Amino acid sequence: MIFKEFGTTGKKVSAIGFGGMRFPKDKKGYNYDYCAEMIHEANRLGINYFDTAPFYNDDKSEEIFGNAFKNMPDTFYVSTKSAARKGSELRKSLEKSLIRLNVEKINFFHVWCVMDMDDYKQRMATDGPYEELLKAKSEGLVEHICISTHCTGDEIAEIASKQKFDGILLGYNITNYKYRQAGIKAAFKNNIAVVTMNPLGGGLIPDNPNYFSYIKNETDTDVLQAAIRFNASHKEITVVLTGMDSIEHVRENCNNLDFSEDYVKNTITRIDSYTKESHDSLCTGCRYCEYCPEEIPVSKFMLAYNKMILGDAAALKDNIKYHWRIPPELVDKCIECGLCEQKCTQHIPIIDRLKSISAFYK
Numbered sequence: 001m002i003f004k005e006f007g008t009t010g011k012k013v014s015a016i017g018f019g020g021m022r023f024p025k026d027k028k029g030y031n032y033d034y035c036a037e038m039i040h041e042a043n044r045l046g047i048n049y050f051d052t053a054p055f056y057n058d059d060k061s062e063e064i065f066g067n068a069f070k071n072m073p074d075t076f077y078v079s080t081k082s083a084a085r086k087g088s089e090l091r092k093s094l095e096k097s098l099i100r101l102n103v104e105k106i107n108f109f110h111v112w113c114v115m116d117m118d119d120y121k122q123r124m125a126t127d128g129p130y131e132e133l134l135k136a137k138s139e140g141l142v143e144h145i146c147i148s149t150h151c152t153g154d155e156i157a158e159i160a161s162k163q164k165f166d167g168i169l170l171g172y173n174i175t176n177y178k179y180r181q182a183g184i185k186a187a188f189k190n191n192i193a194v195v196t197m198n199p200l201g202g203g204l205i206p207d208n209p210n211y212f213s214y215i216k217n218e219t220d221t222d223v224l225q226a227a228i229r230f231n232a233s234h235k236e237i238t239v240v241l242t243g244m245d246s247i248e249h250v251r252e253n254c255n256n257l258d259f260s261e262d263y264v265k266n267t268i269t270r271i272d273s274y275t276k277e278s279h280d281s282l283c284t285g286c287r288y289c290e291y292c293p294e295e296i297p298v299s300k301f302m303l304a305y306n307k308m309i310l311g312d313a314a315a316l317k318d319n320i321k322y323h324w325r326i327p328p329e330l331v332d333k334c335i336e337c338g339l340c341e342q343k344c345t346q347h348i349p350i351i352d353r354l355k356s357i358s359a360f361y362k
């Protein structure tokens with residue numbers, strides 16, 4: 001296992017983190033004992049960063065970890081989150097997490113899912129969630145305050161420059177990295193740890209191995225491994241979170257970091273040279289197209305449309321219904337003002353794609 005400094009906290013964390021959102025479930029529900037075996041095996045293999053949140057795995061993820069934390073084989077750190085908009089709500093959420101996780105303090109507590117700078121200001125307001133976390137820190141209930149965000153690279157850079165957080169958690173992968181790079185570089189410059197989630201592009205990469213075959217070099221087993229290694233190759237990235245759903249998967253993930261210094265040096269340049277041409281038709285999730293006057297969640301529809309481009313049209317409906325949970329008829333509200341297309345970093349024909357989605361449903 002490779003260990004990296006978590007910013008200026010003095011903690012050394014494993015370069016692969018255990019993402020607690022994919023615990024296996026059968027007809028009887030979650031098998032807490034098996035999940036504990038997964039977590040213990042990960043810890044034995046060197047993983048010491050465990051990430052969870054309320055609502056993951058039908059709101060059971062924190063409890064699953066709490067059960068495993070009763071007898072961990074080695075040192076571990078826990079990360080959880082709260083999307084509260086008010087200080088009092090955050091306090092309740094923190095207290096609930098402490099009980100469910102069976103710990104006396106949360107090592108990395110995240111102001112969760114900050115969508116844009118207005119949202120950021122609300123979380124940082126007087127008596128808001130951030131100030132509540134400062135209080136909790138002074139009481140010893142929280143060790144390090146972090147932020148989890150879907151902001152653009154430039155917005156993340158602005159947040160990093162304010163130096164309010166010890167760590168930044170963000171979605172980063174081969175399909176969106178160019179639009180987040182400014183953020184991770186600014187975090188690195190400000191000695192803030194970066195934890196990345198979604199290294200597989202929401203399953204887009206492993207589900208489309210032929211399309212993404214160029215990301216693999218001769219030492220990569222498959223595109224999944226190449227995608228995880230891509231994130232881990234960045235000096236700016238401290239932890240790559242990956243969801244794990246079996247003990248075998250835990251072991252495979254730990255092997256993914258077994259690569260040479262040369263691999264690290266060459267991989268970003270190699271992938272950079274391809275992505276200039278390869279991703280021009282895929283939505284990267286950068287969200288520069290937000291603020292539609294008709295309040296259409298453009299980026300969500302465009303991310304779902306990626307499935308269509310990659311040849312899995314049926315998955316588009318599932319993605320809209322179960323992942324994004326947005327009513328498909330919203331696409332019909334488009335007045336074709338063109339604002340989103342003007343801002344789109346990929347020059348995607350958004351209006352035409354919205355019409356295609358509408359036609360697909362009809």
Ligand code: SF4
Nearest residue numbers: 292334335337338340
């Ligand atoms: S073109 Fe349609 S989707 Fe784009 S901003 Fe205008 S109304 Fe919204």
Ligand code: SF4
Nearest residue numbers: 283286287289299344
């Ligand atoms: S549609 Fe364009 S601007 Fe919007 S998220 Fe996708 S790539 Fe970014």
